[in-house]
Amino acid sequence: LVANFLKAPAISGTIKADTVTSGATVISGIGVDLKRDGDWTGFSGGASVKDIPLKAAGRVRIANGTTTVELTSGEATMRGIKAAIAQASTITIAKGVTSLDRLVLNLGGGTATVTAKAGQALDLNATLARVPISIANSFSPGLDAADSISGTVKVTGAPANPAVAFKIDTQGVQTSQTRGAGFGGMGVSSSGTCAGNRLTFDANMSDAAGLGLKGGGTMMTSGAPTLDLNFFGKVPFAFLTRTLAAQGLSLSGTADVNLKVRGPATSPVITGTVRTSGARLIDARSGLAINDITADVAIGGGVARINRLTGNLSTRG
Numbered sequence: 001l002v003a004n005f006l007k008a009p010a011i012s013g014t015i016k017a018d019t020v021t022s023g024a025t026v027i028s029g030i031g032v033d034l035k036r037d038g039d040w041t042g043f044s045g046g047a048s049v050k051d052i053p054l055k056a057a058g059r060v061r062i063a064n065g066t067t068t069v070e071l072t073s074g075e076a077t078m079r080g081i082k083a084a085i086a087q088a089s090t091i092t093i094a095k096g097v098t099s100l101d102r103l104v105l106n107l108g109g110g111t112a113t114v115t116a117k118a119g120q121a122l123d124l125n126a127t128l129a130r131v132p133i134s135i136a137n138s139f140s141p142g143l144d145a146a147d148s149i150s151g152t153v154k155v156t157g158a159p160a161n162p163a164v165a166f167k168i169d170t171q172g173v174q175t176s177q178t179r180g181a182g183f184g185g186m187g188v189s190s191s192g193t194c195a196g197n198r199l200t201f202d203a204n205m206s207d208a209a210g211l212g213l214k215g216g217g218t219m220m221t222s223g224a225p226t227l228d229l230n231f232f233g234k235v236p237f238a239f240l241t242r243t244l245a246a247q248g249l250s251l252s253g254t255a256d257v258n259l260k261v262r263g264p265a266t267s268p269v270i271t272g273t274v275r276t277s278g279a280r281l282i283d284a285r286s287g288l289a290i291n292d293i294t295a296d297v298a299i300g301g302g303v304a305r306i307n308r309l310t311g312n313l314s315t316r317g
Contacts, residue, residue, distance in 0.1 A: 012036040015045075025050060039063060052078045058088075066094040071103075079138035083107055096120070108132040110148055116155075122162050124155040133173060144176040147185065163195035182239035184208060190216075197222035210236040210254055217261075225265040232258045237279065253279030253293070271300040281311070289314035 017030040032045030039061050046055035056074035060067065069091040075084040086104040093099075097119035105112045110131035116124035133145040151168030172185030184207050192201030202216035215231030237251040244251055259272035279293040293311040297304050 012041070029053075052076055066092060068092050081108065081135050081138055086111060108135055110150075118159065120158070122155050122157060122159055124153075126153040128152070128168070133170065142176055144179075145173070146175075147171065147173040149173075157195070161196070163193065165191075165193045167191040182242050183211065186211065192216070194221070205233075209238040210234060211239075213257070219265070227261050227263060227265055227268050229261040230259070231261070232256075237276075248283060248285040250282045250284065251279060255279075259299070273298055274304075287314075 013034050015030060015032040015034065018028065020027045020030065026049075028048045030045075030047040032043055032047075035042040037059060040059040041061070042057075042059040044057035046053065048054065054074075054076045056071060058069060058071040058073070060069045062068075071085055071089050071091065073085055075082060077083075084106045086106045089103040090101045091098065092101075097117055100114060100116040103114045105114070108131065111129045112131060113127045113129070114124065116122070118124070128149055128151050130148040130150055132148050136145050137143050147170055149168055149170050151166065154165045155162050156165075157163040167190070169187075169189045171187045173188055174183075174185050178186065186205055186207045188203065188205050190201055190203040192199065194200075197220060199219045199221055200217070203214070205211060205213040211234065213231060213233040213235060215229060215233075217227070217229035219228070220226045233256075234254045235257050236254045240251055253276055255274050255276045257272070257274050259270060261268050261270055263269045274297040275295065277292075277294045279295070281290045281293060283289070290311040290313055294308065295306065295310075296308040297306055299305075
């Protein structure tokens with residue numbers, strides 16, 4: 001039933017369909033109830049889009065050339081990850097511009113708040129608050145990421161070629177790769193932009209053991225990705241604890257690292273230096289210790305060259 005069709009159409013009834021296919025997109029299990037509410041049409045129901053179950057409830061009105069959608073609830077589940085609308089939000093469509101007014105999503109205990117306008121140009125702002133990084137585990141088997149991420153993302157420009165600016169922070173982040181390398185929970189902060197197939201970023205990494213690594217640079221994302229990155233700072237030898245312990249060894253101190261990464265991402269060229277002074281190596285099996293270790297290692301051409309390596313034996317040798 002369609003009431004007041006010409007001025008402000010309001011529809012009531014039920015829509016059901018087993019499957020609807022549009023191109024490569026398959027929508028199944030469609031079931032939506034529509035109820036007239038004055039000039040508004042209330043809706044509730046759901047469907048599955050590409051095997052992603054969706055549910056939503058709210059109401060819609062078309063009046064004076066403007067379509068207004070008020071969302072009161074909604075949720076979607078993808079690879080076991082549930083995203084749900086945390087509070088009512090409004091979408092308006094007028095004069096070719098779609099506006100989204102403060103959509104708040106619950107994501108695994110964290111939230112993503114989105115405000116946006118989309119027409120000939122985009123203007124989207126998203127704020128992330130303690131969104132679990134473990135969400136990425138469903139998309140990358142073996143990642144085993146832990147902790148959460150907070151920050152902001154801004155998207156502007158033409159829809160066909162948008163510009164993205166971001167600023168993110170984490171505390172205590174870990175993955176299977178960082179654990180395997182011997183690092184504990186790390187604090188990571190990064191900011192940057194992505195526009196015109198060019199990603200530019202700065203990043204800081206730290207942990208309780210004394211890691212203090214900074215860096216950044218650019219990556220061209222069109223065609224074969226190419227890198228132009230620089231990293232420098234302190235890396236504690238504590239991350240080698242488990243590896244060395246298996247051999248009865250322990251190494252304390254820190255290394256000053258200065259590295260450059262250039263070229264294609266598939267075969268980057270790494271150059272730079274690794275230096276340390278005042279480090280200490282202990283062989284638990286023999287009781288031998290080497291104190292005040294000083295080392296200067298140059299990296300280039302796929303080779304690490306030791307320019308200097310000195311130390312004092314515990315027997316003053």
